[in-house]
Amino acid sequence: MSLEHVALWDKCLAIIKDNVEEVAYEKWFVPIKSYSFENGELVLQVPSHFFQEYIEENYTELLRPVITRVYGKGIKLYYKVTVVENPIATVNVSSPEKSATVSRNIRQALPAQPLSPFQTPEYEDLDSQLNPYYTFDNYYTSDSNKVARVAGEAVAASPGHNPFNPMFVYGESGVGKTHLVQAIGIKIKEQNPRARVLYLSANLFQQQYTNAVIHNQLNNFINFYQSIEVLLMDDIQEFAGKIQTQNTFFHIFNHLHLNGRQLVLTCDRPPVELEGIVPRLLTRFKWGLQVEVEHPDYALRRSILHNKIERDGLVISDEIVDYIARNVTDNVRDLEGTIVSLMAHAMAFNREVTLELAEQVLARSVRMVKKQITIDSIKDTVCNYYNIKPEKLVMRSRKREIVVARQVAMYLSKKHTSTALASIGSLLGRYDHATVLYACKTIEGQLQVDKELQKAVNEIEQMMTA
Helix, strand or coil: CCCHHHHHHHHHHHHHHCCCCHHHHHHHCCCCEEEEEECCEEEEEECCHHHHHHHHHHHHHHHHHHHHHHHCCCCEEEEEECCCCCCCEECCCCCCHHHHHHHHHHHHHCCCCCCCCCCCCCCCCCCCCCCCCCCCCCCCCCCCCHHHHHHHHHHHHCCCCCCCCCEEEECCCCCCHHHHHHHHHHHHHHHCCCCCEEEEEHHHHHHHHHHHHHCCCHHHHHHHHHCCCEEEEECHHHHCCCHHHHHHHHHHHHHHHHCCCEEEEEECCCHHHCCCCCHHHHHHHCCCEEEECCCCCHHHHHHHHHHHHHHCCCCCCHHHHHHHHHHCCCCHHHHHHHHHHHHHHHHHCCCCCCHHHHHHHHHHHCCCCCCCCCHHHHHHHHHHHHCCCHHHHCCCCCCHHHHHHHHHHHHHHHHHCCCCHHHHHHHCCCCCHHHHHHHHHHHHHHHCCCHHHHHHHHHHHHHHHC
16 A cells, blocks of 8 residues: 555644644644545544544644645545544544443443442542543633632542532533533542542433443442542433433432542533422532533633634734634634634635634624623613613612513523623622522513513614614
């Protein structure tokens, strides 16, 4: 077989090296080898499924233009994972390869034979499944995530021996929950390399539970998890409706908690809003700390962007950074993805990263904020629509027209800004977090059946963004 494909991949590596941080290049690209290139199909050899998944999640937008530049258009990219048989899979296929890797690690750690209740299990060293990039050093903080950060550091300093056990972190997708949770795990491992720390998703736990039942390994499965010292679990809402899995996790939870082991759980909503979870497990989610990670505010968005730019060795002006920070407001993934897209477009079309290019990329890839919307602008618009004075809106009046206007203002503030609920309540009449949440839920429910309210809210939103 000709080694021309190796030389072509070396050219790709040379380009990539100039566009990523040296540490990232050494860790994620040097291990990649060219396996073959035939008939427009490029096969790259990678050392693990996790490695493949990380590349796909973080560097696809970089690889695509580089490969097109070196190999030509229409190239199909495949990966060959060295640790499995028949390992070739396209980047377009979604598969549970990371899950399979974690499952295999756990199966290898389990005792070969079922244990009696009086036996002490012995386990091999555990792969914690932590991403080395997700540290506290690059977890930037502002008012939107400060409480979660402080609590996470306290947990890492004394796992299992703090008031925050379990630590229940909730927030929408992409706001940095996974980063925080893994940063806790990495900090613990730095302090105690032998600590049995495990990170996984609730979905993977469900898969492992099912396999354990099928293969008559349930006792070993439970024994393994009861040996964990720090359990970090993402997306606990995935347990909804899975009663048997919940019951098994309940016993594991109890064992870990009673023995001073640390649990950190993430969810897309607070426990009070979870449905399909058995009451006894739901109660335990509320035992420790419940903390929200909110949408990143402007200051945090700028910090995240500067970190991404510095990490990848890019040169992007403050004007462009400010433009992105003002217009990409939903989550961290969108912010970092915008930088990757900018870099890819600049490389593909041999252009400098300009404000014009940034405008083009954002128009195609993210939801743009057409107008800067603030609590004050929402309050003024609502008052104008309902023809009431702003000072009356914040008064503790029980008149129906005032109550409805205030609830609409709270609902729109939550929907169109990244302001914390407590801050919304403070700005709209010194109301607490629970009152604002109730108002938002009330309006959301009424919008499903009240056409007049639907019309009013739509017209107010049009006035806000005009």
